[in-house]
Amino acid sequence: MASQAYDSDPLVLLKALLSTIEEDIIPLTSKGVSSGNKLFGAAILSKAGLDPQTVSTNNETASPLLHGEINCIQQFFAQTSFPDPSLHRGEGKPPPLSQQQQQRPNPRDCVFLATHEPCSLCLSGITWSGFDNFFYLFTYEDSRDLFSIPYDIEILQEVFRVPAATASRSSSSPLSTNAGSEKQIGGALDEDLEARPLYNRRNKFFTARSFEDLAREVGDRYGEEEEKRWKDEIARVKARYKGLSDTYQKTKTDAAVESASFWK
Ligand SMILES: [Zn+2]
Numbered sequence: 001m002a003s004q005a006y007d008s009d010p011l012v013l014l015k016a017l018l019s020t021i022e023e024d025i026i027p028l029t030s031k032g033v034s035s036g037n038k039l040f041g042a043a044i045l046s047k048a049g050l051d052p053q054t055v056s057t058n059n060e061t062a063s064p065l066l067h068g069e070i071n072c073i074q075q076f077f078a079q080t081s082f083p084d085p086s087l088h089r090g091e092g093k094p095p096p097l098s099q100q101q102q103q104r105p106n107p108r109d110c111v112f113l114a115t116h117e118p119c120s121l122c123l124s125g126i127t128w129s130g131f132d133n134f135f136y137l138f139t140y141e142d143s144r145d146l147f148s149i150p151y152d153i154e155i156l157q158e159v160f161r162v163p164a165a166t167a168s169r170s171s172s173s174p175l176s177t178n179a180g181s182e183k184q185i186g187g188a189l190d191e192d193l194e195a196r197p198l199y200n201r202r203n204k205f206f207t208a209r210s211f212e213d214l215a216r217e218v219g220d221r222y223g224e225e226e227e228k229r230w231k232d233e234i235a236r237v238k239a240r241y242k243g244l245s246d247t248y249q250k251t252k253t254d255a256a257v258e259s260a261s262f263w264k
Helices: 001-005 010-034 070-080 121-127 140-147 151-159 163-173 181-186 186-194 211-222 224-239 241-252
Strands: 039-048 050-058 110-114 131-139 207-210
Touching: 001 039, 010 039, 010 050, 010 110, 010 131, 010 211, 010 224, 010 241, 050 070, 070 110, 070 121, 110 140, 121 151, 131 140, 131 211, 131 224, 140 241, 163 207, 207 211, 211 224, 224 241
Parallel strands: 110 131, 131 207
Antiparallel strands: 039 050, 039 110
């Protein structure tokens, strides 16, 4: 029943996700980047009311593992009160703390929102925590090209993507695992590898969709004009991250800002 409400109308869902980013995540991320943290944020919403249960931002100045998503999951499981999932967010604010007496919802009854497509650590964190979906505003390519953060792609490629030819050779010859050997040995097979997605967006554990995917679904249901309108709206919210990125890039080169993160 819960999942019906969240997935019954792509427009309602997209609207709720965008407003959660603007009203709940960005204010936290603004503070985070000012103290030297990356601009990745996350929120967990109830499927029933699409209201945020937990909102977090990256805190890698404390630990390199405290990505926005992991921080959010940790907080979700540490939190002792939650908004009533039956209360719709509507146009107003989430219910006041005095009304937040509910038990933690089952992750299966929640929508997971990540501002940026989750890295390998966070993909695993979301999976291990039992969320069966996530939605993201920026893609890996955006993180690399707009925010100068290429590690989501690089870690998935370098750590997890095993070229078939190299894998079979390396079992008989340890030398073939040397750096640089992969392209020569893989040959044509490696070209296929380059074209393959870095992870399964639909799998046994979760379904991942971008905001662009949702805008296309809005178009399928409400027509091209609505799709265009919501793509513009996505672009407007994305543009708000430009200033946050500039702040982060400035603080990371500032020697006075201590960060536990190795990959800056
Ligand atoms: Zn991550």
